Amino acid sequence: MSRTIKRGPPPKRPAPRRRQPVKSVSLGERLVARLPVSEATVKKAVTWSITGLAGAAIIGIATWIGVPGMIGAAVASTAGQAGLRVEQVEITGLKRMDRMTVYAIALEDKQNRTSMLAVDLPAIRDRLLRYGWIADAHVSRRLPDTLLIDIVERTPAAVWQDRGELTLIDKDGVLLEPVQPNAIPNLPLVIGPGADRQEAGYQALLAAAPQLRPKIKAATWIGNRRWDLTFASGEVLALPEDGAGRALARFAELDANRPLLGRGWMRFDMRDPAKLVARKPGMNQNHALADPAQVGTATAPDTDGAANAAAVDGGTGSESGADNAPAGGEG
Numbered sequence: 001m002s003r004t005i006k007r008g009p010p011p012k013r014p015a016p017r018r019r020q021p022v023k024s025v026s027l028g029e030r031l032v033a034r035l036p037v038s039e040a041t042v043k044k045a046v047t048w049s050i051t052g053l054a055g056a057a058i059i060g061i062a063t064w065i066g067v068p069g070m071i072g073a074a075v076a077s078t079a080g081q082a083g084l085r086v087e088q089v090e091i092t093g094l095k096r097m098d099r100m101t102v103y104a105i106a107l108e109d110k111q112n113r114t115s116m117l118a119v120d121l122p123a124i125r126d127r128l129l130r131y132g133w134i135a136d137a138h139v140s141r142r143l144p145d146t147l148l149i150d151i152v153e154r155t156p157a158a159v160w161q162d163r164g165e166l167t168l169i170d171k172d173g174v175l176l177e178p179v180q181p182n183a184i185p186n187l188p189l190v191i192g193p194g195a196d197r198q199e200a201g202y203q204a205l206l207a208a209a210p211q212l213r214p215k216i217k218a219a220t221w222i223g224n225r226r227w228d229l230t231f232a233s234g235e236v237l238a239l240p241e242d243g244a245g246r247a248l249a250r251f252a253e254l255d256a257n258r259p260l261l262g263r264g265w266m267r268f269d270m271r272d273p274a275k276l277v278a279r280k281p282g283m284n285q286n287h288a289l290a291d292p293a294q295v296g297t298a299t300a301p302d303t304d305g306a307a308n309a310a311a312v313d314g315g316t317g318s319e320s321g322a323d324n325a326p327a328g329g330e331g
Contacts, residue, residue, distance in 0.1 A: 086116055086147050093151035097133040097177075105131065106139075106149060116141055124149075132176045157203070158188040160196040161218075161326070173199045188219065189326060195221035202227070208245035209252035215261060218326035226271075230326050233262040238269040247273070 091102050105127050109120065121139045128137040128151070136152040157171040159179055166179035168187075173196040179185070190202060198221055205227065206213050220228040226241040229248075239247050247270040254276065255261055260268065269277040 085145055086119065087145035089147045089149065090142075091149045091151065093153065095153055096156070097131075097151075097153060101131065102128070102149060102151065106147060116143060116145065116147075119147060132174055156185065156187060158190050158199055159184055160199075161189060161191045162193055162195070167196070169196050169199060171199055171203065173197045189217065190219050190221065191326060192221040194224050195219070205239075205245055205248060209248045211256070212248065212252050220326075231261055235261055235265055236267045238267070238271055240271045240273065243273065251276070 086107070089103055089106055091099060094102070106124050108127060109123070119141060121141070124139045125137050128134050128139070128149070133153055134151055135154045138148075138150040140148045142148055154170040154174060154176060156168050156176060158169055160167045160169045160173075160175075166181060166184065168176040168179050168185070169190075170176060175196065188202070188206075190196065190199060195202075202219055206216070215231050215233070216229050217232045218230040220230070222228055222238075227239045227244060229237045229239065231237070237248075237251060251260070251268065251270060260278075264280055265278050266281050267279045269279075
């Protein structure tokens, strides 16, 4: 008996494998892979950077159109309505200047009175520093309602006289306030155009002969180059343009050895470093005191002896001018 063998369909061949494409890696991805942080952290940092730049751009545009200023003004106004107003001004450090002047300067801007938050502290300080008496100022606020001002005053060093006007000045020549002729303080008197700007140099000059300081009544700045000193006893000493300190020290030495001041002389001239020239009232010529032994003698010089005479300006001279005679008396 024959057997029929049934054949099935031929076996299927496996499908050929598809080749996977090689993924290309960008330079940025390779750099990120080398970083010591995860890729997620880098993505967050980039996201926040972009957000920050966008925020800065928005703030810049808002500032350009004035939004923060409007918000600040609104906040300040609201604070003022809520009671944060300037109700008190506390001032410290005042010794000589007028307190009401400081009040007026501090509250010059009316907006400063409406709200503590609207007070422009740097602007107040700048206005205060324009006032002669004030060397420095510190301005702050103490909530809810007090403005604090601490003043550093300048110290008066001399009285400056020019064209009949008297003004108090400090050591640097800063003008402080006018002085009335009947209320001149016990300070050095400097006279003439530009003498206020020479105050530091004048103090250095006096330091060369401190024993003469109490005897000097006034100092006149002559021709913007040298000093004439007027003593309380009435004599005038003309100092040279160069070496004024040495000349004054020499004069102090001579006066200490045998008094010059208060002995009837009217004027001394030391512009020539080789000799001291002196003059008494009524003399037609000035007397050159080459020998210190002659200093202080009451004998008038021989007007015929030309060797003993020196041609100088012969008195107070035209350099100083009548308008700048020392206040309270004659030089």
